[in-house]
Amino acid sequence: MNLSQHLDKEGILLSSEIIVKLERFASLLNEWNQIHNLTGAKSVDAIYVNIVDSLYPLTFIKKPKTLLDVGTGAGFPGLVLAIAQPDTKVVLSEPLKKRVSFLKYAAIDLGLSNVTVEAKRVESVEHDAFDMISSRAVTNTKLLLDLTSKVSDTHTEYLFYKGSRVFDEIEDVQHQLRYDIVQKNQRNYLYIKTEE
Numbered sequence: 001m002n003l004s005q006h007l008d009k010e011g012i013l014l015s016s017e018i019i020v021k022l023e024r025f026a027s028l029l030n031e032w033n034q035i036h037n038l039t040g041a042k043s044v045d046a047i048y049v050n051i052v053d054s055l056y057p058l059t060f061i062k063k064p065k066t067l068l069d070v071g072t073g074a075g076f077p078g079l080v081l082a083i084a085q086p087d088t089k090v091v092l093s094e095p096l097k098k099r100v101s102f103l104k105y106a107a108i109d110l111g112l113s114n115v116t117v118e119a120k121r122v123e124s125v126e127h128d129a130f131d132m133i134s135s136r137a138v139t140n141t142k143l144l145l146d147l148t149s150k151v152s153d154t155h156t157e158y159l160f161y162k163g164s165r166v167f168d169e170i171e172d173v174q175h176q177l178r179y180d181i182v183q184k185n186q187r188n189y190l191y192i193k194t195e196e
Ligand SMILES: C[S@@+](CC[C@H](N)C(=O)[O-])C[C@H]1O[C@@H](n2cnc3c(N)ncnc32)[C@H](O)[C@@H]1O
Pocket: 039, 070, 071, 072, 073, 074, 075, 076, 077, 093, 094, 095, 096, 099, 120, 121, 122, 123, 135, 136, 137, 138, 147
């Protein structure tokens, strides 16, 4: 299946210009990965699966004007969301040098003027409160909320890509949160919303 078919199957609607950029991203990451070992996704097809996982929340979230992605690694989900949402200003927080080099290279190659890479741990990022904070496979929900407390406020929404532990993790969070858990295969998307 090509990327367009993967996206169609999940109801993720994107322009052909954006799909071309996502394909280019997959091919760049696949090339770099042969040498620098940036991700466990070892083929273009495996990268497509991660792209679809990153983008599926576009079918249910309110699109933010500003987004912080914590621990972007080789690009999931932050860089992929930035490609798909050129009107969102996206900050990628990633301390690991070789991953930072790839993220910066890809952002320039793909002409992503909406992306800034912060080559540091998220607790050192200084910025006004973000509309949305995302993270996949970095740490538990409570710690993510703590580490991002200085770059969030009562209007900030969170989108955490989780597995089965999400149900225990949400019990560990003391605050009264309004949230949805959207389940898709093994993935649980934890979408913490602001008060209405
Ligand atoms: C398992 S990888 C996941 C990468 C990517 N999010 C994904 O799902 O493919 C975790 C990443 O989080 C980064 N990381 C760990 N602690 C962090 C912190 N405090 N702030 C920002 N990034 C962090 C690591 O350098 C690593 O690249």
